[in-house]
Amino acid sequence: MNLYNLFKSVAFQIDPETAHNQSMALLSRFPESLATFLGVHEKLLENDSSLDLSVSLNDGNTWSFPVGLAAGLDKNAEAINFFSTIPFGAIEVGTVTPRPQEGNPKPRMFRLKEEESLLNRMGFNNEGMDQVFLHLKKADRHGKVVGVNLGKNKTTPQDSAAEDYRVLFNKFAPVASYLVINVSSPNTPGLRDLQSISSLKEIFEALQDLRREYSVPLYLKISPDLALEDLPAIVELAQEFKLSGLIATNTTIRKDLGVGGISGRLLQEKGRLVREKVLEALGPDSELELIGVGGITTFNDLLDFWRAGGKVCQIYTAFIYQGPGLLLDWRQQMIDLMNKGQVKNFEELRTFIQKDSPLAQRS
Ligand SMILES: Cc1cc2nc3c(=O)[nH]c(=O)nc-3n(C[C@H](O)[C@H](O)[C@H](O)COP(=O)(O)O)c2cc1C
Numbered sequence: 001m002n003l004y005n006l007f008k009s010v011a012f013q014i015d016p017e018t019a020h021n022q023s024m025a026l027l028s029r030f031p032e033s034l035a036t037f038l039g040v041h042e043k044l045l046e047n048d049s050s051l052d053l054s055v056s057l058n059d060g061n062t063w064s065f066p067v068g069l070a071a072g073l074d075k076n077a078e079a080i081n082f083f084s085t086i087p088f089g090a091i092e093v094g095t096v097t098p099r100p101q102e103g104n105p106k107p108r109m110f111r112l113k114e115e116e117s118l119l120n121r122m123g124f125n126n127e128g129m130d131q132v133f134l135h136l137k138k139a140d141r142h143g144k145v146v147g148v149n150l151g152k153n154k155t156t157p158q159d160s161a162a163e164d165y166r167v168l169f170n171k172f173a174p175v176a177s178y179l180v181i182n183v184s185s186p187n188t189p190g191l192r193d194l195q196s197i198s199s200l201k202e203i204f205e206a207l208q209d210l211r212r213e214y215s216v217p218l219y220l221k222i223s224p225d226l227a228l229e230d231l232p233a234i235v236e237l238a239q240e241f242k243l244s245g246l247i248a249t250n251t252t253i254r255k256d257l258g259v260g261g262i263s264g265r266l267l268q269e270k271g272r273l274v275r276e277k278v279l280e281a282l283g284p285d286s287e288l289e290l291i292g293v294g295g296i297t298t299f300n301d302l303l304d305f306w307r308a309g310g311k312v313c314q315i316y317t318a319f320i321y322q323g324p325g326l327l328l329d330w331r332q333q334m335i336d337l338m339n340k341g342q343v344k345n346f347e348e349l350r351t352f353i354q355k356d357s358p359l360a361q362r363s
Contacts (some may be wrong), residue, residue: 002036004323016109024079024095031082036077040086051338052345053331055089055312057289059217059244061145061177063312065288067330070293070314071149071180075126080139080146087327092314093132094149095182100128100166101153104187110258112266116297116321119249121260123187124151129171136175145177149221151185158190162206169207173214184223184250186261192223197233204241217244224249224270224294226275229244235281238288245289248274264317272304279309299333306353
């Protein structure tokens with residue numbers, strides 16, 4: 001049994017949010033020693049300097065690895081020192097709101113173990129932008145890309161939402177590698193209505209002057225529950241406002257499984273369909289990027305994403321179920337493919353995979 005499985009066998013005996021909070025407390029206190037203990041510290045990796053898995057995006061950022069940490073795990077930017085010391089290519093913190101917020105009543109996080117999935121209705125519990133900003137300033141990022149995911153407070157009236165995003169943008173633009181407008185969480189009443197074209201326009205128009213001041217990359221994170229036929233209009237809007245790209249997807253609503261958002265394997269198919277539709281609407285030579293997230297569970301999911309034209313992705317639920325060793329496993333599979341394809345860098349690897357070589361076929 002590997003060490004993460006041992007840890008999991010204990011952690012999965014207790015309530016998910018308590019396990020989460022206790023793990024985060026440990027990770028923030030002992031980042032280096034825990035990374036070493038779990039065998040995932042980057043300094044332990046055998047580095048073949050002739051193989052380069054870093055990915056340069058059109059937004060100007062370079063991810064050191066094509067897989068990053070999705071928003072919601074490190075909401076308050078407390079454990080960047082840990083997550084940046086393991087082989088994540090980028091880390092997204094948040095969602096952060098202008099004012100501190102308690103979130104929804106507990107319990108609000110549930111495991112669906114058989115389905116390798118989670119149900120959550122956290123409701124943007126976070127310490128608020130001032131505190132999160134201080135954590136970010138103090139963190140050691142080990143040179144990694146760190147994005148900040150922004151959300152409106154629950155008590156902010158719907159028609160003042162743009163002002164919340166302005167205040168947050170202004171606060172984090174100087175310290176973030178990229179920013180994300182999050183209007184896709186199912187757990188803040190009315191939030192997803194802001195995905196209408198007119199509401200999105202209002203938000204992006206309100207940010208225009210700040211974006212001229214700060215050139216920080218800006219993304220929009222979308223829900224998997226948008227109708228596929230509505231996606232091209234959102235892509236068009238993102239192009240019109242010269243966003244850096246989209247992040248697809250957030251969690252999905254499954255009323256049959258309870259109130260909240262579903263992530264993990266149960267989102268695999270829906271997430272893939274939405275990403276493929278977005279990539280199709282973006283076209284092959286798009287300046288805009290798609291950060292893929294939502295149900296990415298196996299290395300084959302990553303191959304599917306690359307074949308469809310994607311580059312970098314994020315994970316949350318697979319990380320909880322499979323542990324940080326998953327990053328080493330996927331890294332090794334990439335290296336094996338690079339050796340087989342006799343390619344040396346990520347772009348060549350992606351081209352090799354897209355050629356649909358039998359070596360890279362779905363297993
Ligand atoms: C407990 C939990 C909390 C989350 N909190 C946030 C959040 O604050 N902001 C956000 O944009 N996404 C949040 N997410 C969504 C994830 O970032 C991701 O989009 C989603 O879980 C799908 O990816 P996955 O299947 O790899 O988990 C949360 C997910 C979970 C499971």
